[in-house]
Amino acid sequence: GIEKRDLMDFQFNADDLEAQMRIKDVFDPKWLLNPAKVFPLKHTEDRRKNRVQFAAHAAE
Numbered sequence: 001g002i003e004k005r006d007l008m009d010f011q012f013n014a015d016d017l018e019a020q021m022r023i024k025d026v027f028d029p030k031w032l033l034n035p036a037k038v039f040p041l042k043h044t045e046d047r048r049k050n051r052v053q054f055a056a057h058a059a060e
Contacts, residue, residue: 002037009040017043 008017021039024031025047035048 005037006040014043021047 012020017039021044024038031044031047036044
């Protein structure tokens with residue numbers, strides 16, 4: 001979990017991480033489940049701050 005979070009940039013490119021986060025958007029649109037533990041913090045900051053916006057986007 002949290003130990004791998006900041007090392008994911010070495011394994012996945014930005015497009016790969018975005019695809020994974022979009023899947024999370026579908027199943028957890030408000031980012032309530034482990035919001036700062038699964039993905040690198042610099043990639044998820046906007047999603048964690050704007051939970052409501054992403055919830056609406058995921059429902060489309």
